[in-house]
Amino acid sequence: MTIKIAYLYYDLLNLNGENGNIKILKQQLEKQNIKVELVLLTTTDNIIGESYDLFYIGGGTENHLRIALKHLQKHQQTIHQAIENHKFFLVTGNSLELFGKKGIGIFDFEEQTAEKPFQEVILETDFVGKGIIGLLNQKKDIIETKYPFFKNSQQGIHYINFFAPKVFGPIFAKNPLFLEFFLKQLVLFKYPFFTFQPIEFEFEEMAYYNYQKLMHKKLVE
Amino acid sequence: MKRILILILTKIIAFILFKIQKNSDLPGLIALKLDRAIISYFTLPQNTIFVSGTNIKSAVANNIYQIYTKEGYNVAENAFSSNHYLGVLTYLIKNSNLFGKIKPNILVLKVDTLALENILSKLTPSHLIVTNLSREQSMITGHFEETFIKIKNNIKEPTKLILNADDPLVFSLSLHYKGNITYFGIENNFNNQNTTLDYDDNLDFLYCPICDTKLIYEKIFYNNIGHYHCPQNHYTRPTPQYPVTIDNQETCLINQQKIKLSEPVLYHVYNLAATYTLLKEQVLIDNEKIINHLNNIKDITIEKYQHHNKNFFFPPTKTTNPVSYYHILDYISKQKTPITLVIGYQRLSNEYIENDVSWLWDVKFELINNDYIKNIICLEKYAYDIALRLKYANFNPDRITIIKNEQKFLKNLDEYTSENIYFLTCDNLTKKFKKKGK
Numbered sequence: 001m002t003i004k005i006a007y008l009y010y011d012l013l014n015l016n017g018e019n020g021n022i023k024i025l026k027q028q029l030e031k032q033n034i035k036v037e038l039v040l041l042t043t044t045d046n047i048i049g050e051s052y053d054l055f056y057i058g059g060g061t062e063n064h065l066r067i068a069l070k071h072l073q074k075h076q077q078t079i080h081q082a083i084e085n086h087k088f089f090l091v092t093g094n095s096l097e098l099f100g101k102k103g104i105g106i107f108d109f110e111e112q113t114a115e116k117p118f119q120e121v122i123l124e125t126d127f128v129g130k131g132i133i134g135l136l137n138q139k140k141d142i143i144e145t146k147y148p149f150f151k152n153s154q155q156g157i158h159y160i161n162f163f164a165p166k167v168f169g170p171i172f173a174k175n176p177l178f179l180e181f182f183l184k185q186l187v188l189f190k191y192p193f194f195t196f197q198p199i200e201f202e203f204e205e206m207a208y209y210n211y212q213k214l215m216h217k218k219l220v221e
Numbered sequence: 222m223k224r225i226l227i228l229i230l231t232k233i234i235a236f237i238l239f240k241i242q243k244n245s246d247l248p249g250l251i252a253l254k255l256d257r258a259i260i261s262y263f264t265l266p267q268n269t270i271f272v273s274g275t276n277i278k279s280a281v282a283n284n285i286y287q288i289y290t291k292e293g294y295n296v297a298e299n300a301f302s303s304n305h306y307l308g309v310l311t312y313l314i315k316n317s318n319l320f321g322k323i324k325p326n327i328l329v330l331k332v333d334t335l336a337l338e339n340i341l342s343k344l345t346p347s348h349l350i351v352t353n354l355s356r357e358q359s360m361i362t363g364h365f366e367e368t369f370i371k372i373k374n375n376i377k378e379p380t381k382l383i384l385n386a387d388d389p390l391v392f393s394l395s396l397h398y399k400g401n402i403t404y405f406g407i408e409n410n411f412n413n414q415n416t417t418l419d420y421d422d423n424l425d426f427l428y429c430p431i432c433d434t435k436l437i438y439e440k441i442f443y444n445n446i447g448h449y450h451c452p453q454n455h456y457t458r459p460t461p462q463y464p465v466t467i468d469n470q471e472t473c474l475i476n477q478q479k480i481k482l483s484e485p486v487l488y489h490v491y492n493l494a495a496t497y498t499l500l501k502e503q504v505l506i507d508n509e510k511i512i513n514h515l516n517n518i519k520d521i522t523i524e525k526y527q528h529h530n531k532n533f534f535f536p537p538t539k540t541t542n543p544v545s546y547y548h549i550l551d552y553i554s555k556q557k558t559p560i561t562l563v564i565g566y567q568r569l570s571n572e573y574i575e576n577d578v579s580w581l582w583d584v585k586f587e588l589i590n591n592d593y594i595k596n597i598i599c600l601e602k603y604a605y606d607i608a609l610r611l612k613y614a615n616f617n618p619d620r621i622t623i624i625k626n627e628q629k630f631l632k633n634l635d636e637y638t639s640e641n642i643y644f645l646t647c648d649n650l651t652k653k654f655k656k657k658g659k
Contacts, residue, residue: 020579023613203608
């Protein structure tokens with residue numbers, strides 16, 4: 001059994017510890033005795049949608065997003081088809097912009113510039129029982145989307161298997177329940193009868209609860 | 222007249238703070254409240270060197286200061302002040318006369334990259350050294366590209382730039398600056414040359430700023446630092462004026478002359494390269510004397526203390542700064558004695574209340590996963606986040622201990638630690654452990 005992951009623009013879009021998502025997913029899949037083929041793709045490569053089970057894109061600087069977009073525009077059709085064909089995508093941080101009206105136009109969301117600072121958030125979703133922790137860039141706010149990722153915020157998109165919470169950082173490190181949900185969906189889509197070993201979260205859960213406590217304290221302060 | 226009165230007031234406050242032994246940026250804060258542009262009142266000496274960049278600025282500034290002092294120059298350096306805007310302003314208040322003239326003949330200021338924009342817009346140094354520009358935590362304070370733009374927009378002639386040739390982002394300042402630029406850089410690494418980049422190498426800047434083509438690397442020293450060129454020939458690493466070649470673990474060659482290395486780490490070699498280049502450019506000291514001084518530099522200032530039968534080591538890490546960690550972890554990975562590592566933070570930033578530890582995932586803890594690291598103690602508020610990161614750096618959970626309280630750790634030192642303990646802790650915790658060590 002193999003899961004093939006394409007890390008798109010690994011050399012451009014990788015800010016703020018988001019490489020951690022790949023490290024974590026890879027190790028957790030391997031613990032389930034699933035082989036992981038990690039393919040690093042960038043502006044010099046061709047993207048073949050059918051070749052991969054998961055496409056990962058991290059956040060980046062404005063200039064790096066611009067460079068990535070030039071390349072992604074050439075593969076708009078491939079990417080669009082892959083999304084519609086239920087391929088998995090995880091897009092973190094500001095890279096969601098690449099898929100909007102000002103990007104390759106797959107999603108019709110509207111953004112507005114807001115001079116608000118970064119904010120640490122805990123946001124609710126339909127698919128994970130506990131809130132998702134993350135760091136939200138509020139310099140560009142999504143004001144409307146048909147496919148919101150969060151229940152109580154417009155800052156992200158969830159459409160078929162396209163997951164784009166607009167939060168920065170290693171979302172899998174901070175949110176063990178989301179990791180478990182995502183990993184199971186990814187594997188079951190390809191191997192519907194897969195039997196999972198229990199996923200061990202030695203430190204993840206305590207880190208999550210600790211963060212919640214710190215956030216609460218910060219709000220009180 | 223108003224500015225003279227502001228200086229009198231703030232100098233008195235600085236004097237009182239000095240008498241009660243309190244190091245604070247309060248004089249700068251008050252001066253700024255009374256006059257937003259007060260910093261432009263100061264007249265810098267003809268020889269004023271600003272040292273900035275994400276890493277090693279303190280070490281470079283200190284070396285320049287030490288060498289000029291030993292040569293008998295009247296020189297000042299903000300070694301014990303903060304390098305943020307208010308810290309620099311406070312330092313200028315303390316070291317100027319009432320007309321804002323800085324008293325010493327040579328001034329060396331380490332300046333935080335975030336403060337550089339506002340300081341450079343009002344003051345023009347004779348030299349500006351930029352060591353490197355790379356990622357740090359703070360999404361809150363902006364990323365390296367934003368820092369770059371702020372520096373680019375505020376450098377002005379006649380400042381002479383001294384830039385790290387091996388950092389392609391720093392080199393791109395040259396595309397926007399018409400003034401004098403000199404480069405420093407190194408020719409090789411200690412070990413075999415690496416020419417491939419992995420996804421977790423903190424790849425900050427790898428594309429030609431002119432044509433957006435991916436740069437090709439002939440040599441990589443760490444992260445994206447090395448020898449590079451644009452395949453379309455738009456952008457090639459400049460040749461440093463005084464290239465540094467590493468001979469072996471003990472020596473390097475600068476300008477054909479041998480220099481003794483206090484430690485076989487890149488951090489030290491870059492420090493030597495930047496210091497030498499500045500001193501040669503300022504032409505105040507003979508080459509022979511510069512070489513003599515560099516031979517005696519010891520800039521991996523790992524403070525060591527004894528506590529009962531344990532050795533406490535305090536490497537100079539900057540919390541939330543992955544490159545700082547890279548250099549220190551590289552150093553620790555070369556130690557051949559059993560080590561306990563203590564990692565912990567009570568507060569991540571003195572300026573902001575933030576709990577985000579995403580930056581831990583940009584720190585290459587994989588470097589120290591060797592048999593000499595007997596165990597790692599994760600301390601205080603973010604202990605579980607640190608442990609989690611270590612787990613995915615393939616440390617067996619048996620080697621990881623979580624202790625939420627620093628007092629408990631100190632009480633049970635023998636139970637938890639081997640003979641040599643390296644502390645990678647925040648300033649607050651470091652101070653407490655150093656007290657114990659003394």
